[in-house]
Amino acid sequence: MYLSISEENYIKAIFHLQEADGTVSTNQLAANIHTKPASVTDMLKKLTSKRLLLYKPYQGVRLSTEGRKLALEIVRKHRLWESFLVDKLQFGWDEVHEVAEELEHIRSKKLVDKLDQFLGNPKFDPHGDPIPDSNGVMQAIRQVNLLDLKPHTKAEVCSVGSQSPELLELLKHKQILIGTRLEVQCKFEFDHSLEIELDGNFKINISQQLAQALFVKTI
Amino acid sequence: MYLSISEENYIKAIFHLQEADGTVSTNQLAANIHTKPASVTDMLKKLTSKRLLLYKPYQGVRLSTEGRKLALEIVRKHRLWESFLVDKLQFGWDEVHEVAEELEHIRSKKLVDKLDQFLGNPKFDPHGDPIPDSNGVMQAIRQVNLLDLKPHTKAEVCSVGSQSPELLELLKHKQILIGTRLEVQCKFEFDHSLEIELDGNFKINISQQLAQALFVKTI
């Protein structure tokens, strides 16, 4: 099954969007992929005819088993390349997303598997997201949203909810990285912000929006 | 100047073809790029309007200064990726061309320069071809065609004239690699074949066609 870069991008976007909702709407997809709803409808029909999607007009769309398999291959490539860029080429973990977005479309099974081996078969990428193995199996990390942590719990940041430059800028400013350890001090009902203590013992305030974008594992 | 993958492929093909002839014909290009002459004409007009080519209808085409600069960037990327695949991922030097053909279109100046550094700023790729530096300057290796060597000259294989699987298969069979040392024994007028002595002291016969595809430096 050979997909164009556009087709791959749709498959990947549906994969990520359906994580949350189970089913994905036309408008959601259009927003995510920076395209118009009319274009999305066309592509949904096309990918459905290739048996990669389960799609009922007006009712949203999900990946078929085959579609999910392809999505996992793309995610695998994306995350392996991100790991390569950070671990081997010394990119910052916040500047690799766009390049990986291009590299993920290189078609060579052999390349991917050799890259995986070269990197030492990593299980997580620099953002803390799990990397599917060559069978599409990925480690289910039971990471929890920072918002859901109770006061006085210690945790380690292991992934971020989006790759937006705005989020990454804020994290850089607050000196929060993957691997940063923290302890929730207290939570404020008024704005749902929370106070945390970082590695270096200093305390900072985290807004609801920011906490929602941070995933941690308790330690 | 942002070029599509197709546009880049034309620029690259013209670069390689004009090495030999100085100027490139429409049919030559069509054959090289596996497309039809009519398509070539369209693309030549387009790239000319972008000031990357010097093109007179019916008179052939050459790269402009700007076009050559872009071609060198693409060649640089291609050869760096080939080096990466062979040196780091343990690909055979005869199986990297196709993958590099895809990787060479990844657009990130930073990526290329970091890759270059990671590889230790190599001056030649696994096929023995020189790698342009970030300013487009490449080492002029005065390599000579094996056909032109006089009897009793010693030389080292440093590049091959094409990447065709047929050629690579033959070289593998004859155990000729980049870096292989040899000495021309004698040349036969009848079929222009030549007898050479390889590293391990054994003598083999090289056909005119094969000799033409091998470039060596005398030692």
Place this chain on the structure above:
DNA sequence: AAAAATATTTAGATTTGTCTAAAAATATTT
């Protein structure tokens, strides 16, 4: 449950890169 608002699809146009077939220019042969 009708009206209004929103979401989705259809219809038709556009761009890029390709194609075939025919016309025009150039090169080769006689």
Place this chain on the structure above:
DNA sequence: AAATATTTTTAGACAAATCTAAATATTTTT
């Protein structure tokens, strides 16, 4: 140098992926 062959360009068509505008479904509000 005229006839023939080859090369190149033009003209018009097509597929992929996108768009806008209009039509149709669905959902929400009143």
